[in-house]
Amino acid sequence: MGIAIDIADDWHASLAALAWHVEAGVDEVTGDGPVNRYDLSVELPRRTAVLPGAEVARQSGVQDPRVELGSSVDAVAAAKALAAQAQTLDELRAVMEGFDLCELKRGARNLVFADGNPAARVLVLGEAPGAEEDREGRPFVGRAGQLLDRMFAAIGLSRTSPDPATALYITNVLPWRPPGNRDPEPAEIAMMRPFVERHIALASPVVIVAMGNTPLDALTGQRGILRARGTWMEVLGKPLLPMAHPAYLLRNPAAKREAWADLLALQKRLRG
Ligand code: URA
Numbered sequence: 001m002g003i004a005i006d007i008a009d010d011w012h013a014s015l016a017a018l019a020w021h022v023e024a025g026v027d028e029v030t031g032d033g034p035v036n037r038y039d040l041s042v043e044l045p046r047r048t049a050v051l052p053g054a055e056v057a058r059q060s061g062v063q064d065p066r067v068e069l070g071s072s073v074d075a076v077a078a079a080k081a082l083a084a085q086a087q088t089l090d091e092l093r094a095v096m097e098g099f100d101l102c103e104l105k106r107g108a109r110n111l112v113f114a115d116g117n118p119a120a121r122v123l124v125l126g127e128a129p130g131a132e133e134d135r136e137g138r139p140f141v142g143r144a145g146q147l148l149d150r151m152f153a154a155i156g157l158s159r160t161s162p163d164p165a166t167a168l169y170i171t172n173v174l175p176w177r178p179p180g181n182r183d184p185e186p187a188e189i190a191m192m193r194p195f196v197e198r199h200i201a202l203a204s205p206v207v208i209v210a211m212g213n214t215p216l217d218a219l220t221g222q223r224g225i226l227r228a229r230g231t232w233m234e235v236l237g238k239p240l241l242p243m244a245h246p247a248y249l250l251r252n253p254a255a256k257r258e259a260w261a262d263l264l265a266l267q268k269r270l271r272g
Contacts, residue, residue: 075101075191083198089118092198096175102191104176110137111175114199116159117167121270123205124148125196127214127245128174130181139170144247148211151246151259155267165270169203171196173218189218200236207269208238212245226255230262232269241266 078101086092093113099105112129115138124140132142140148152158152168161167174184174192196218200208210216213225219235222228228242243262244255 075187076194079191080194083194086198086202089114089199089202092195092202096195099195102174102176102188104174104178104188107179108176109134112137112139112172112177113175114169114171114203115139115141116169117161117164118169118203119164120157120161120167120169120203121164121206122152122157122168122209122266123200123203123207124152124168124170124209124211125200125215125219126170126172126211128172128184129177131177134177139172140246143250144245147246147250151263154260155263169205171199173214184214189214193218197236200238205238207266208235208240209266210240210242212243212248216242229258230265232265239269241269 079099082095082099083092086095093111096113097111105111108129110129112133116124126139129139130142130144133139133145139145148170149159156166157168158166159168159170173189173196175195178184178188196215208219210219210225213223216225216228217223219240220233225242225244229244231242233240233242241262244259249256249259
């Protein structure tokens, strides 16, 4: 079935309209007039973004604060300049809210910045928000997050604890949900890495736990979480413990035994 629909200006309204039509059995979408997609003579407008903190960006080597979207080199330089500007976690959240160079932001409902106690000794770094996190604006609130909470509770750590010794601080490499929960792309990880590094510097945890391949990659440049898990590393002057992602543990319950060993290793390190 095919019908013509008006696409609203608002992204979420458009998505809701499309979802409704798909549910109603529509499998073809047409416009009012025919479009010749082979006609390359029409030049599309180039999209540019005006960065907040343009002066800082300029001083830090970004020549022109209007950075072309799609240019990952400029986006990384801009992210570095902006991240360096933030002197507190609130400022970091603000500069990330204003960062328009990551395409993921356009499809996300909320920036998912962090949750838990920023004074915690343990910082948990995840991959990216899923649908529930995107809706709530908090990391790890879906099924994987519930497992994460149970895992850390088993060694006496909680995101709701006011005591830094028993608290958790939780954030992600990407603050915006990738469409359809696809894996983050290398360019997206590279673009957001300066914010992650600044986040860690400002929160200043005693230990970092990298949950899954994306945070392992963002912090160490290596992948292969199932090989790396349980092996202590050092990044940004801090001990790093890679662990399997709780979503992986939900799909592979047999791997929970190794995750438990990793949690005990973390507990031992914190006691020592
Ligand atoms: N998975 C993650 O890595 N992070 C979240 O916030 C949710 C699921």
